[in-house]
Amino acid sequence: MKLRSLLYVPANAERFVAKAHERGADAVILDLEDAVEEGSKDAARAALAAAVPHVGQGGAKVYVRVNTGPRMGADARAALAAGAHGIMLPKAETAASIDALLAELGAADDGTADILAIIEDAAGVLDARQVAAHPRVVALALGAEDFATSTGGQPIPEVLRLPKLMVHYAAKAEGKLSLGLLRSVADFNDAEGLAAAAAEAARFGFDGASCIHPKVVSVLNTAFSPSEAALTRARRIVEAAEKAAAQGTGAFMLDGEFVDLPVLNRAKAVLAKAGATA
Structure with missing residues (x-):
């Protein structure tokens, strides 16, 4: 909601x-x-x-x-x-x-x-x-x-x-x-x-x-709506995580930023919020 x-x-x-x-x-x-x-x-x-x-x-x-x-x-x-x-x-x-x-x-x-x-x-x-x-x-x-x-x-x-x-x-x-x-x-x-x-x-x-x-x-x-920049970043994190997971990697670097599960979950939350406010 x-x-x-x-x-x-x-x-x-x-x-x-x-x-x-x-x-x-x-x-x-x-x-x-x-x-x-x-x-x-x-x-x-x-x-x-x-x-x-x-x-x-x-x-x-x-x-x-x-x-x-x-x-x-x-x-x-x-x-x-x-x-x-x-x-x-x-x-x-x-x-x-x-x-x-x-x-x-x-x-x-x-x-x-x-x-x-x-x-x-x-x-x-x-x-x-x-x-x-x-x-x-x-x-x-x-x-x-x-x-x-x-x-x-x-x-x-x-x-x-x-x-x-x-x-x-x-x-x-x-x-x-x-x-x-x-x-x-x-x-x-x-x-x-x-x-x-x-x-x-x-x-x-x-x-x-x-x-x-x-x-x-x-x-x-x-x-209280995700910005376009935040959405773009979240999509990139999720896509990169899927590729990393396919190679058996749980944590990785993306554009100089360390990405692990909490970061991935925040990215997914941003996308979910965008769906709720669409």
Whole structure:
């Protein structure tokens, strides 16, 4: 599954919903939580019936970020009834948080909906692998702004780097997707900085990231897709390895670079990722 770019859209913002399917994002997140003020939350939930199929008409996966607390169950049931691919669950601090969501869904859950877990406090960071291990969770991310607030910090790169990497490694340890940049995505006008941050996250092995403005979508799609140079290099490594294996050689030199099994496996992963994002 490819989730290079996930575009947040307030579910009750008709003008944003109207064009969300044209933005090229791998996923659209219809938000019922932070982007919707309290007095509009019921209307935003009711809007899902039309908004979910509309934003997904271009092929993007559609997720709904639900509220936690008393609204969670009704939000999640409305999301699935509208045809959403899954639920983005904020404040997913333990595996019990996931179980609580599933219990609220009850008979509305047929077992196929994805859950994207957002960790937003220190306890969640320390228990992130437990969350990642839940069989219904497909991806993890750190909610930078809420995490900084909950820990009394500032959402600046040096504060966010360690907790984001901890959540990233927890996801990878359980074979799940890891989403995010090693900074906040709130400053969407910093195009150069976002591009550099996305490229950095891709080097660390993150699979994609969310954004709150459509102009960031192409930045994320580019950063989290293998470049032509990387694909060419990967193909050459795989081809050379096949020839070496036919001669009974497991490790060899290619263009001055030592190639052994880990290097070969990375090359195969690049090609597999290109297939997933084609």
